[in-house]
Amino acid sequence: MGNDAAAPANPYANQYQRSAEPDLDASAPSLQSSELRQMNRRALFLLGAVVLLLLFLAYWMVSGVGRKDERAKPREEKVTVADAPTSMTLPPLPPAAAPAAPTPQPAPQPIPLLPTSTAMSARPMPAAPSGPTLLQRRIAASNIDTGNREPSNPLAAAGIVGKKLPGDADSKPTSAQSLPHPDTLMQRGTYIRCVLETRIVSDIPGFSTCLVTEPVYSFNGHTLLLPKGSKLLGSYSGGPTGDREAVIWDRIITPTGIDVNMSSPGIDNLGGAGLPGHYDAHWGKRIGSALLISLLSDAFKYEAAEHGPRNTTISNGLVTQTPFESNTAQTIQNLANQAVREAANRPPTVTINQGTVIYVYVTKDVDFSGVVARS
Template identity: 30%
Template sequence: MIPPDTAQPAPRDSRPVVATPSRGVPLAVVIVAAVLAGILLFLALNARRQALSAPATSPQAADIPVSVAALPLYLPPPIPEPVPAPIAAPAPQVRPSPVPPVPLMTRQPQPSYAPPVPPPVQIAPSAPVQRNAGGPTLVVDTTQAATPTEPGAGPRPGFNPLGLPSQSGTTTERARAGMFANRATTVPQGTLIPAVLETGYDSTRPGYARALVQRDIRGFDGSQVLIPRGSRLVGEYGADTAPGQNRAGIVWSRLIRPDGMTIEIGSPAADTVGRGGVRAKVNSHFWERFGSAILQSSLDVGVNLASRAGNGSVVVLPGGSQALTGRFVQPNVVRPTLSVRPGTSVSVFVARDLDFSTSREP
C-alpha cells in the first residue's frame, strides 16, 4: 500500500504530457540573412563580370592631367566700315537716224478671163428603190418632238386618256339652268352603279370586259327602277400602260337590261368609292427591265478589274462592253403588266345623263 505522502495527485487533463521542443533561430532572421547573402553574391559576380569585359588598354597621354600655363587672350581686329561703291555716270543715249521711206511699186491689174457660169441643171427625182420585204430599210423621222409641259400646268388641250366625250368647250359660254324633261326616267350624271367583274383583266393585250350590276338603280326622283339588278355591262380596255401605273382603266360602252333594253352608257370604271380606275395587281418585270443593266455593270466592273490586274498589259474584249449596250433591252421598253381577277367589285361612274323615256316602263 502506497503511503499518502508519496502519492502523486491525479492530473486534471487525461492527455499525455509531451515536452515542447527548444526554440531555435527565428524565421525572420533566416530570411534576412538569405537576402543579404544573395545581394553580396550578386555584387561579387557583377564586379567580376565588369572586370572581365573591360578592355586592357593603357591610359592615353591626353587623359593625364598636365599643368599648362594659361594662354594670353587674343582680341580680333576691329571690322572695317563698308566703303560705298562708286556710282557710274549714265552713258549718253544715241538717237537713231531716221530711215527714209522706201517707195512702193504698184502693180497694174492684169486682165483675167472668167468663163460663163452654166445654168443649174434640175435633176428629176428618182423613183423609189424597191426593196425586199425582209431587207433593211432606213426611216428618217423629221417631225419635231412634243414640247414638255411645265410642272403644275393644267391638262393639255385634247387630253383624254380614256376616250371619253369632252365636257369642256373651246369657248366660254354662259351656263343656263334647266330642268330634266323626264325626271322619273333619267339616271343623272355622276351616279355610281356597283358591279362585279365577270371577266378578268390583263393589260398585255387590249380586250373586252364584262360585269354584272349588283343592285337596282332608280331614276332621279326614285320612283322607278331604271337599271335593275343583274343588268350586264360590256366595255373595253387598252394595253397602253405607263411606268408606275397601278390602276386599270376600263370604259363601259353598253348596258343591257334583263328585259332586252340596251343603252350606250359610255362611262369609265371606278372603284367602290368612285376613284378612277380599278385597283390592279402590278407585275413590273424587274429582271426583264434591269437585268441587262445589271449585266452591263458587271461586265464593266470585270473589265476594270482585269485591266488593273494586268500590270500594264492591254485587255481587249471582242466587241467591247459599249457595243453590247444596243443589244440589251432598255428599261423604258418593257412596260408593267396589270391584272385584275374576276369577281372584283367595281363601279361605273355615269359620265352623262341616261334617259330611259323611250323604253317600256318595268
C-alpha cells in the first residue's frame, strides 16, 4: 500500500517509462504478384536468348569445321588422253599435163656501135668537187690549233685526265719490304688507351696530360714499349665548331725515363676524330643579355613617349604631334645590338672532365731500337 501511494508522487517516474519497440519490417518492400510475373517473364526471355545464342555458336562452329575439312580435301586430278588422229584419205592427183613444145626464138640482131664522139658526148659530165662543209672546216681548224697532239680522249673532255680512277692501275709497280726492327717498332695505326689527368675547357687554348692505362707492345708483341703509367703530353687550340675538341699529343714519357716525340691526334673509342665532351652553345646567355637590354630600352622609350614633351608641328592647317625621343633609349638599343653580335660570334664550349677514357692514334712509325735496351 505504501509503495502504491508513493509512486504517483515521484516526478521522475514518467521519464523512465519504457518506449515501444520499433517495427523494422514495417518499411520493408514487398513484391506484388504482378511484379513477380513480370520478373519471371524477363528471366525466361533472357534464358531463351542465351539458349538461342549458344545454338547459333554451336552451328557456326560445326559448319566452319566442315568447311575446313572440305577445303583440306585434295582435289582429284582427272587425266584425259586424247584419241589418236584418224587417217584421212586424200583424193588422187590429177594426171600430169604433157610438156608444151618449145617455141622457136628469133635470132639476136646485132647492136650497132655508136661513134666514139657520140658516146663521149652522151656520157654525163662528172660533178664538180664541192667545198668542205662547215663541220669539216671546224674540225680542220681545231686540228691546226692543237698541232701534233694525240687523238682526242673522252677523259680529257671530262676534265679528269691525270686522276686515278677506281679501276686504273698505276704504271709504276709498288714494292713491298719487310718492317725494320719488328721487335721494337710501334707501327702507325696503334691505339694508345689513356685517362685524362687534367680537365679540358675549349674556351682558352691550353695543355693537357693523359696517363696510359694499358701497356703497348711492339709489332710482333715480343717487347714492351710503353708500360702502364706512361704520361702523354698534348695541347689544344680551343674554338671548336662542334661538340668535339681536337687535341694533339706530341710527347710520351715512360716511367723508365724514355722520351718519345710524336704528333698524334686524340680519338674516341670508335676511332672518330676529336674528343667528345659536354657541348654548351650558350644560348641562355645569348638570348638573356639581349632580351634584358631590349626590355630596358623599351621601358625608356615608353616613359619618354608618355611623360616626355611632345613636338607640335602645324602644316597646312594640320597639327602633328611627335612623341619625345629619348637618347638614353637609343643608346641602350645600340648596346643590345652589340650584345647580340658578340653573343653570336662567341664559339661554343666543349668541356671534357678529368678521368675520361680516351684513345690516341699513332700517325707514324716509332722505332724504339735505340732505347729499348734501357727499359
